[in-house]
Amino acid sequence: MLGPAILAASRSDKMRRIVSAAPVTKPVVNRFIPGETVDQVIPIVEDLTRKGLEVTLDVVGEDITTVEQSYAARDAYLELIARLAGLGLGEKAEMSVKLSMFGQALEGGHELALANVRPVVEAAAAIGTTVTLDAEDHTTLDSMFAIHEELRRDFPQTGCVIQAYLFRTEADARRLAAAGSRVRIVKGAYKEPAEVAYLDKAEIDKAYVRILKILMEGEGYPMIGSHDPRLIAISQELARTAGRKLDEYEFQMLYGIRSEEHLRLAAEGHRMRVYTAYGTDWYGYFMRRLAEKPANLLFFVRSMITKN
Numbered sequence: 001m002l003g004p005a006i007l008a009a010s011r012s013d014k015m016r017r018i019v020s021a022a023p024v025t026k027p028v029v030n031r032f033i034p035g036e037t038v039d040q041v042i043p044i045v046e047d048l049t050r051k052g053l054e055v056t057l058d059v060v061g062e063d064i065t066t067v068e069q070s071y072a073a074r075d076a077y078l079e080l081i082a083r084l085a086g087l088g089l090g091e092k093a094e095m096s097v098k099l100s101m102f103g104q105a106l107e108g109g110h111e112l113a114l115a116n117v118r119p120v121v122e123a124a125a126a127i128g129t130t131v132t133l134d135a136e137d138h139t140t141l142d143s144m145f146a147i148h149e150e151l152r153r154d155f156p157q158t159g160c161v162i163q164a165y166l167f168r169t170e171a172d173a174r175r176l177a178a179a180g181s182r183v184r185i186v187k188g189a190y191k192e193p194a195e196v197a198y199l200d201k202a203e204i205d206k207a208y209v210r211i212l213k214i215l216m217e218g219e220g221y222p223m224i225g226s227h228d229p230r231l232i233a234i235s236q237e238l239a240r241t242a243g244r245k246l247d248e249y250e251f252q253m254l255y256g257i258r259s260e261e262h263l264r265l266a267a268e269g270h271r272m273r274v275y276t277a278y279g280t281d282w283y284g285y286f287m288r289r290l291a292e293k294p295a296n297l298l299f300f301v302r303s304m305i306t307k308n
């Protein structure tokens with residue numbers, strides 16, 4: 001019951017001001033978003049890759065309102081890619097982008113987001129890495145998939161995300177499970193209506209397995225975005241049944257969540273990628289992490305009470 005309420009709060013400007021200004025917020029935020037600047041996140045990338053993990057980097061900041069902010073988002077990714085290139089980290093670190101941050105919700109947003117994301121994809125390819133387009137709320141997905149298709153004409157390695165909670169996703173998975181495609185499957189983190197999405201956890205898990213099966217039996221490269229031990233075990237089983245080798249799919253988890261499991265899977269020889277978000281506009285990302293596990297919210301509230 002708490003999850004939907006927290007997701008609703010993630011869209012509230014008033015809550016944003018209260019949470020962002022609370023003196024105890026920062027240490028709790030740092031668990032999930034380990035830096036605000038490129039300088040702060042690079043040592044994290046170095047540390048993770050030294051441990052045998054791979055990384056996907058997300059510059060947070062989805063709630064933009066001006067075209068200038070969309071250019072700033074593009075430039076932030078270009079700066080990041082330039083820094084990764086200088087350190088030779090290109091092959092171990094890819095980028096995750098939210099098209100809303102590139103202007104998708106503004107007037108003429110589809111073309112603007114495409115124009116902003118293209119140079120980022122180009123720069124990533126030049127240093128031997130890739131970009132994955134994150135999935136946001138369901139109203140944005142037709143535009144995201146069209147941009148994905150357009151980018152793949154020149155950069156076929158560009159990835160995208162599909163969300164198991166949406167009714168549409170099995171059909172999307174069938175279309176995307178083609179040779180050369182890279183698809184991250186996740187449960188889904190946004191507040192969606194019952195007309196378009198399963199709301200029941202067990203139904204979402206069942207859909208996840210059906211979609212995973214489509215991806216594993218297809219010709220693309222599945223990226224399993226989940227911390228759920230049952231789904232991870234099922235993924236391994238489906239990969240075996242489909243005759244996939246260890247480098248023909250990968251696991252992905254979020255920074256700060258089940259970190260010991262990142263290392264365990266990597267030690268077993270799996271490709272394990274840690275989704276690492278950084279930046280100053282962390283509110284939306286942080287609130288989704290609270291919504292996923294209400295115990296996080298209790299920890300957050302308790303720390304506010306005990307510090308005050």
Ligand SMILES: Cc1cc2nc3c(=O)[nH]c(=O)nc-3n(C[C@H](O)[C@H](O)[C@H](O)COP(=O)(O)OP(=O)(O)OC[C@H]3O[C@@H](n4cnc5c(N)ncnc54)[C@H](O)[C@@H]3O)c2cc1C
Pocket residue numbers: 133134135136161163186187188189190225226227228229252253254257258275288289290292293296
């Ligand atoms: C790499 C990656 C990329 C993602 N990209 C997207 C995206 O583009 N679009 C989108 O809608 N969603 C995205 N998500 C979020 C996803 O949709 C889920 O909301 C999130 O992964 C939680 O689902 P779960 O599969 O881990 O299973 P759950 O059943 O939610 O969690 C399983 C277990 O993992 C642990 N856990 C999960 N979440 C948390 C948390 N926040 N804090 C502490 N412990 C936790 C708990 O132990 C929990 O019992 C992404 C997730 C990952 C891992």
